[in-house]
Amino acid sequence: MQLKNLTKKNQEFIHIATNQLIKDGKSDEEIKSLLEEILPSIHDAQKKGITARSLYGAPTEWATSKTQTSEDKGSLPENDNPWLMWLDSSLLMLALLGFVNGAMNLFGQGSQYGLITFIVVGFGVGAGIYFMYHFVYRHMGEGKKRPKIWKAILALLLATVAWSAIFFLASLIPASINPGLSPIANILIAGVAFGIRYLLKKKYNIRNAMQPVR
Numbered sequence: 001m002q003l004k005n006l007t008k009k010n011q012e013f014i015h016i017a018t019n020q021l022i023k024d025g026k027s028d029e030e031i032k033s034l035l036e037e038i039l040p041s042i043h044d045a046q047k048k049g050i051t052a053r054s055l056y057g058a059p060t061e062w063a064t065s066k067t068q069t070s071e072d073k074g075s076l077p078e079n080d081n082p083w084l085m086w087l088d089s090s091l092l093m094l095a096l097l098g099f100v101n102g103a104m105n106l107f108g109q110g111s112q113y114g115l116i117t118f119i120v121v122g123f124g125v126g127a128g129i130y131f132m133y134h135f136v137y138r139h140m141g142e143g144k145k146r147p148k149i150w151k152a153i154l155a156l157l158l159a160t161v162a163w164s165a166i167f168f169l170a171s172l173i174p175a176s177i178n179p180g181l182s183p184i185a186n187i188l189i190a191g192v193a194f195g196i197r198y199l200l201k202k203k204y205n206i207r208n209a210m211q212p213v214r
Contacts (some may be wrong), residue, residue, distance in 0.1 A: 004041075005043060006042065006043065006046065006052075007046050007051075007052070009034070009051050009052070010042050010046055010052045012059075013042075013051070013052035013053055013056075013059045014021050014035060014039075014042075014052070014059075016059040016060060016063075017035075017060070017062055017063045017116045018031060018035070018061040020059065020060045020063035020064060021034065021063045021066065021067070022186060024063065024064065024066075024067040026056055026066075031072075036064055038052075038055075038056065041055060041134075042185075046193070053080075054210045055162070057077055057078075057079070057080055057202075058077070058078075058080060061077035061078060062077070063143075064077065065077050067136040072192070076139070077205070078205055078206070078207040079204045079205050079206050079207060080207045081206075082130065082134070082206075084206045085133065085202070085206060085207055085209045085213075086123075086126055086127055086130045086209075087126070087206075088126075088197060088200065088201065088208070088209065089125075089126035089127075089129040089130055089199070089209045089210070090123040090125070090126025091122075091193045091194070091196055091197035091200075092120050092126070092193075092194075092197060093120070093121070093122045093123075093125045093126050094119070094122035094189065094193035095131070095191075095194040095197065096191065096192045097113075097118065097121065097122060097185060097186075097214065098118070098186045098190025098191075098193065099186075099187060099190040101113060101183075101186050102183045102184070102186030102187035102190060103183070103187070105182075105186065106183045112180055113180075113186070114173060114175065114178030114179055114180050114181065115178060115179050115180075115181055116170075116173050116177060116178040117171065117173055118181060118186075119127035119191065120166065120169075120173070121166060121167060121170050122172070122193075123164070124162075124166035124210045125163055125166065127161050127162075128159045128166075129159075129160050129209050129210060130208070131158070131159050132155060132156065132159050132208050132210075133209035133210070135155040136155050136213065137181075137209070137210070140187065146170070158160055168183055174185070192208040
């Protein structure tokens, strides 16, 4: 399988993975053998519009997983599945929003959110966080070509507008289908969200969408 038969994105994946394998001390024969294992799958998947990154995750992490010793086999590479990362960010937002708003409401200083508003805002902001990761943060790791500053600023502006729209639209949800939450209910929901996030992160080792790819 020749590299010229791959798309530019897939060629970049192989290039970055090869450099990482060289850094990790793999011999030419070992690198050739490892790449020959995945090249057919990458070639078949690209016919369906699926990239090598979607199949194997970040190239540096795929390469690193091939040089793990028996002692560190237990630690999985970070999972960058978009749906899991969105869910992880959303649960984090629900936990933060619930704890902060619940605590402030105990002293009569917080905003009164309805249940549907609470969920819409949490998952909406979570989607915005993943949007920033996809267009900015994942391109800021070591050895990566950083996005142009105007693209980063535009992504931030779009995310900010989207977040504002989410808060505005969520506030229009009728009270008849949007029961209010007491301070204790806010805190309880936040605790559940934090617990679910912890368990999912422990099981799937989900990448934090608010950090650049290392």
